[in-house]
Amino acid sequence: MITQLLINSLVAGSIYALIALAMNLIYKASEIPNFAQGEMSMFSTYITFLLLTTFGYPFSIALTGTLLFAFLLGFIFEFLFIRRAKEPNLLGFIIITLGFQLVLFGLAGWKFGSDQRTFSLPFSETEILIRTESFVLTEHNLASIIIAIFVMAGLYILLNHTKLGLAMRASQQNVKAAKFNGIPTDRILGISFGISSVVGAIAGILVAPVATLDPTMMWDPLIKGFAAAVLGSLESLPGAVIGGLLLGLVENLFGYYVSLEFKSIVAFGIIMLVLFVRPSGLFQKHYIRKV
Amino acid sequence: MKLKKEYFEDVKFFRNRASAFWAMVLILTLVSFPFLFKTYYLSILNLMALNVIVALGLNILVGNTGQISLGHAGFVAIGAYTTAFLLQVGIPFVFTLILAGLITALVGAFLGIPSLRLEGPYLAIVTLGFGLAVMVIIGRMDVFGGRMGMSIPRIKLGWTGLKYDEALYYVFLLITIFMIFFAQNILKSRIGRAFSAIRDSDIAASVIGINLSYYKTLSFAISAFFAGIAGCLWALYLQFLTPGAFTLMMSVLSLATVVLGGLGSVTGSVLGAVVMTFLNLQLDKIVDLPVIGDLISGFSNAFMNPSGIANIKWVLTGLILIAVILFEPLGINGLWIRVKRYWRLWPF
Numbered sequence: 141m142i143t144q145l146l147i148n149s150l151v152a153g154s155i156y157a158l159i160a161l162a163m164n165l166i167y168k169a170s171e172i173p174n175f176a177q178g179e180m181s182m183f184s185t186y187i188t189f190l191l192l193t194t195f196g197y198p199f200s201i202a203l204t205g206t207l208l209f210a211f212l213l214g215f216i217f218e219f220l221f222i223r224r225a226k227e228p229n230l231l232g233f234i235i236i237t238l239g240f241q242l243v244l245f246g247l248a249g250w251k252f253g254s255d256q257r258t259f260s261l262p263f264s265e266t267e268i269l270i271r272t273e274s275f276v277l278t279e280h281n282l283a284s285i286i287i288a289i290f291v292m293a294g295l296y297i298l299l300n301h302t303k304l305g306l307a308m309r310a311s312q313q314n315v316k317a318a319k320f321n322g323i324p325t326d327r328i329l330g331i332s333f334g335i336s337s338v339v340g341a342i343a344g345i346l347v348a349p350v351a352t353l354d355p356t357m358m359w360d361p362l363i364k365g366f367a368a369a370v371l372g373s374l375e376s377l378p379g380a381v382i383g384g385l386l387l388g389l390v391e392n393l394f395g396y397y398v399s400l401e402f403k404s405i406v407a408f409g410i411i412m413l414v415l416f417v418r419p420s421g422l423f424q425k426h427y428i429r430k431v
Numbered sequence: 432m433k434l435k436k437e438y439f440e441d442v443k444f445f446r447n448r449a450s451a452f453w454a455m456v457l458i459l460t461l462v463s464f465p466f467l468f469k470t471y472y473l474s475i476l477n478l479m480a481l482n483v484i485v486a487l488g489l490n491i492l493v494g495n496t497g498q499i500s501l502g503h504a505g506f507v508a509i510g511a512y513t514t515a516f517l518l519q520v521g522i523p524f525v526f527t528l529i530l531a532g533l534i535t536a537l538v539g540a541f542l543g544i545p546s547l548r549l550e551g552p553y554l555a556i557v558t559l560g561f562g563l564a565v566m567v568i569i570g571r572m573d574v575f576g577g578r579m580g581m582s583i584p585r586i587k588l589g590w591t592g593l594k595y596d597e598a599l600y601y602v603f604l605l606i607t608i609f610m611i612f613f614a615q616n617i618l619k620s621r622i623g624r625a626f627s628a629i630r631d632s633d634i635a636a637s638v639i640g641i642n643l644s645y646y647k648t649l650s651f652a653i654s655a656f657f658a659g660i661a662g663c664l665w666a667l668y669l670q671f672l673t674p675g676a677f678t679l680m681m682s683v684l685s686l687a688t689v690v691l692g693g694l695g696s697v698t699g700s701v702l703g704a705v706v707m708t709f710l711n712l713q714l715d716k717i718v719d720l721p722v723i724g725d726l727i728s729g730f731s732n733a734f735m736n737p738s739g740i741a742n743i744k745w746v747l748t749g750l751i752l753i754a755v756i757l758f759e760p761l762g763i764n765g766l767w768i769r770v771k772r773y774w775r776l777w778p779f
Contacts, residue, residue, distance in 0.1 A: 175554035224757050230551050231499060232756045233688050238683055239752030246745030253736040355742075359679070363559065370556045405567050408560025412545060415557060419548040 144275040145392050153280045153388025154288030158343035159365025160372065160380035161295065165336040167374040168312045169329055171230070172222065175237040178362025179244035180217070180337050181344030182355060184210040186252055188345055189259055189353055198397035199262050207338050208347070214337025218330040248355040265349045284346045291342055292381060298335070299377075308332055360404070364391075367407045371414055373421025383422065442619045444612070461604055462485070465597040473600045474668075475712060481606040481664050482704035486688045487614040487697065488657025493686065494695035495618060496650040497630030498546055499555045502562025504681035506655045508674075509565060510535045510662020512575050515583050515672055524586040528606070531663040532656045539655020543648035562682050570674035580673035583666045603664060610660060615697045617653065626650055627695070684711075687752050693764025702763045714744040 143254035152412060154159045159177065187209045191202035221236050265280035299305035311318040311325040319325050343365070344358060351357050372383025387407055414422060435441055445451035465473060485507060492498050510531045545557055569575050588598035617623050617633040625646045628636035637643045666672060684707070692703015718724045718740060731740045759765050 167552070171551075173555060223751055227760050231493065231690070231694070232760060234499065235687070236753050236756050238687065239749040239756070242745045242749030242752065244684075244749075246742040246747075246749060249742030250731070250735045250739040250746065253739045363563070363679075366556055367560065370553055374552060379773065401571055402567065405560070405564040408557070408564055411560060412557055415549055415553055416545055418621065419553060421553075 141274065141396075145396055146389075147275055147277060147281060149388040149390075149392035150385070151284045152392060153385035154285050155343050155346055155361060155369040156365050156387050157384025158288055158291060158339055158346070158385045159361055160342065161292070161377060162336040162340040162365055163369045164374055164377055164380045165295075165332055165339065166384070167369070168377075169308065169332040170222070170233075172233040172237065173366070173374070174333075174336070175234065175362075175366075176217065176240040176244065176339050177336070177365075178358030179241045179248070179355075180210065180213055180357040181340035181347075181362075183244045183248055184337070184338045184341035185208035185259075185280075185344035185348045185353060185357070186212065186248055188279075189252075189257060192260075193257075203345075206341055210337045210341035211334040214333035214335070215330045215423065217337075222329075222333070223326060229233075245355050252355070256354040259353045261345070261349055272414045280349060283304035287342060291339060295335075295339070295377070304328075304331070365408060367411050370421055371411055373423040375388075375420070376423040379421060379423030444615060446620075458608065463599075465588070465593075465600055470596050472592075475594055475708070477600060477603045477664075477668055478712075479705050480603040481661050481668060481699050482685075482688060482708050483607055484610050484657055484661035485665065485685050486692060486700040486704040487610055488654040488661070489685050490689045490692070490695065490697070490700040491617070491626065491657070492650055492654035493615060493689055494699070495623065495630060496626040496647065496691075497633075498647065498650060499551065500558040500654070501555050501679075501682050501686065501753045502542075502558035502560070502565075502656055503654075503685045504677040504679065505562035505565035506539060506658030507662040507665060508569060508677035509538055509679070510659030511666040511669075511672055512569055512662075513659070513675070514663040514666040515581050516574065516585050518666075518749070528660065528663050532659040535659025535662065536652040536656035539658075540652040541647050543651030546647055546651060547644050552647070559679070559682070562677075562679060566674045566677055576672075580671055582671045583669070585670075586667065600665060602667075606660065606664065610657060611697060611701065615658070618697065622646070622649065623682050630695075634685035684748075687748065688766065690752065691755055691762050693767075694760075696761075696764045698767075699762055699764035700765075706763060710748065713745070714747055715741065717743060717747075 159181070162177055162181075163174060166172055166177075184206050188202050188206040191197045191205050192199065196247060198206070215247060221240060222233070225232055225236060261280070261283075263279040263283035265278055267279045269274055269279050269282055270277040276305065297305075299309060307318070307323045307328050308331070310321070310323055311328045315325050318328075337369030343361065347357065347361050351360075368384040368387040369380050370383070372381070387410075390410055391403055391407055394406045398406075447456065461476075464476065485503060488506075489500065489503050492500055504516040513531040513534050514527050517530060518524070522530070542558065546554055549557060575581055585595065586599075586602075588595060588602070591598045591601070593601070618626070625636070625641045628639070628641055629643065629646055629650075633643055661765055665676075669676065688703045689700060690703070691707055692701070693699025718728050727743065728737075728740065731737055731743075755762055761768070
């Protein structure tokens with residue numbers, strides 16, 4: 141049984157980690173906790189659904205289309221709303237993201253109806269890959285883990301070994317200095333939003349077959365992903381991954397051994413405890429703020 | 432322009448005779464309301480009164496102290512369920528109201544403790560988790576009827592000689608007016624100024640001798656007290672409570688109300704709550720509007736899913752929120768201040 145629990149928590153953890161990564165990418169670049177992240181993923185997943193089912197394109201084209209759409213969605217969100225904010229402060233940004241979340245939620249409900257859709261991917265969640273006495277591994281489980289690892293590796297390479305990644309890191313560290321060195325920091329921020337949205341969309345596509353596709357699909361995963369990001373510190377990308385995996389593990393162990401009913405809120409108990417000891421998450425070395 | 436010369440002028444409730452006069456006119460209109468209009472409008476006014484109280488409390492926390500709460504629905508739920516429990520036990524309404532407020536304030540103070548070390552998104556996630564946790568826990572407690580919900584007995588208002596709805600309306604009105612006075616007076620006292628100092632810079636505030644842990648906890652407690660009172664009225668308003676009534680969306684909309692009305696101002700909270708409640712009710716009927724309604728339903732039939740047209744409410748609410756932040760960060764109150772200044776300084 142323990143093997144099965146570990147597999148489940150790894151799968152849940154990878155999805156949380158992806159959402160946490162998406163949040164951290166934006167938070168590091170702009171100190172905005174993006175509450176619209178979940179709805180952006182949900183909307184992109186609907187685009188996949190539209191391309192796959194309504195237009196009947198093969199999966200590869202649908203996926204490419206979705207990722208392109210997700211990138212544009214993030215970029216346009218930053219361009220239209222975040223960049224235009226007057227006297228921006230944290231609360232203002234939170235309200236903008238919440239507002240955008242409501243807009244996307246409403247649009248999705250309006251366009252696609254609030255009825256739940258079924259959604260099928262090339263890797264099905266019912267097709268069993270390996271079955272032994274102690275555990276069952278479905279195609280979807282394996283695919284989730286592998287895709288999450290690919291995305292993480294891709295992000296690592298992008299951030300550490302490309303010119304774009306260097307520019308992104310530079311503008312994360314010091315916007316003014318980056319600007320003086322000729323980096324178009326506004327555009328870089330837009331691209332960060334776009335990349336984050338793409339990562340979120342991948343998480344959404346992975347969530348959709350398990351939870352049925354409807355406008356509220358990403359609420360729970362978003363909150364868990366945000367919690368994972370906070371757990372590992374919003375400033376650190378490895379922290380996000382570890383936070384996500386940790387959260388998946390704790391949640392599944394708690395759900396099995398203690399109480400399934402309270403599984404959904406145990407995350408917050410742990411986060412409160414962790415933040416009580418380390419106010420900026422587990423992987424933040426020290427916390428400096430200007431007066 | 433007339434400037435303030437004394438401390439007393441700063442803490443006065445009404446700035447001048449004119450504003451006192453208009454406030455009296457408003458109160459008299461509201462008092463005579465049941466005799467002029469249908470009972471349906473009373474229920475809308477009651478809903479506005481509830482939202483005003485929640486917004487007042489949340490604004491003290493968010494607008495005046497600068498802390499973020501995404502879990503206010505949790506406080507409202509605690510107030511509502513305390514009320515339901517106490518009324519079923521048979522405790523008189525007055526004590527129930529006060530107890531609901533105080534118990535919620537206690538929970539608020541408890542939640543305020545982590546806020547001493549957290550800020551920004553970290554505080555947001557803790558309060559958000561709190562809001563969700565409250566509903567899950569209440570939904571599992573048999574005392575509160577679990578998922579089935581529980582009904583609330585009607586309070587005794589027969590002695591007033593009015594119909595129940597009208598009497599309830601006066602109860603709501605009285606409590607709301609009292610809470611507005613309460614909020615305004617807190618903000619004009621030493622406590623309110625300490626809150627503002629913490630919002631502007633907590634380190635600077637602690638340097639000038641403001642006890643941060645005391646005032647931050649107090650801010651959470653006061654804010655929760657308002658939410659608890661509002662919760663008590665929610666229970667009376669709904670007459671039947673289910674855990675599904677207090678969702679994350681409610682917390683988000685409360686925050687939206689405060690931002691729409693104007694951060695850090697009592698007038699703003701009141702205006703925001705009134706406008707937001709009105710919008711929430713009217714946007715449902717947007718299709719019935721003469722010209723815009725036809726356009727929207729035409730667009731909806733052509734490109735969208737006609738069954739999902741109710742969702743246009745969320746789209747518009749979201750756009751309004753974004754517009755407020757982009758164009759007028761101080762909300763309706765800020766707009767009002769600008770209009771006033773424009774006329775006062777007119778040809779310039």
